[in-house]
Amino acid sequence: MLVFWDQRLVILATPKTGSTAIQAALESLATMAVQRPPVLKHTSVARYHRFMGPYLEAASGAPFTVVALMREPRDWLGSWFRYRQREDIPDQARATTGMSFDAFVRDWCADPQPPHAAVGSQARFLAPKGGKGLDHLFRYEEIDQFVAFLEDRLDCEIILPRLNVSPHAALDLAPQTEAMLRRAAARDFALYETLRPVEA
Secondary structure, eight states: OOOEEETTEEEEOOOOOSHHHHHHHHHOOEEEEEOSHHHTTTTOHHHIIIIHHHHHHHHHHHHHEEEEOOOOOHHHHHHHHHHHHTTOOOOOGGGOOOHHHHHHHHHHHHHSSSSSGGGOHHHHHOTTTTSSSOOEEEEEGHHHHHHHHHHHHHHHHOOOOOOSSSOOOOOOOOOOHHHHHHHTTTHHHHHHOOOOOOOO
């Protein structure tokens, strides 16, 4: 999470949407950069509005614009799957080594989810039911629009480095698994489909 005091701007770090690269590019410009622990770095919209947002707005006397990125839901799960294929995963119960993406997705759709598939949901992170949401949500696949928005707000050129890249892996799904995912992640797919280019 990055806070820009003068610009009244907050960037929330949706997991697996380039947040490490964004933080590396913009940390020196930010008033506050929360990098660790992960539970604070990846503060959800609901937690921001419950805890951080009221404090920032009370201290500054003005509202903050809250923005984030969202990745296409299947691709987002693919990124998690590939990330957990790394050899240096500290908790092997969370590793996806030796399994297929199809099995990982079926485990994510299960209730309860096994530890290796318990990665949350972008819809829960970005759009809490009945709660206050974001001011702007951008598609990760159209990150150039997000960068243009930030360049306008921060009045500087932004070049994102390539960091925290996951290993390559096959991301094939059987038709039955794809259908299962579409049902289980219906809110995620619906939210993603609402996203349109946002003018800065």
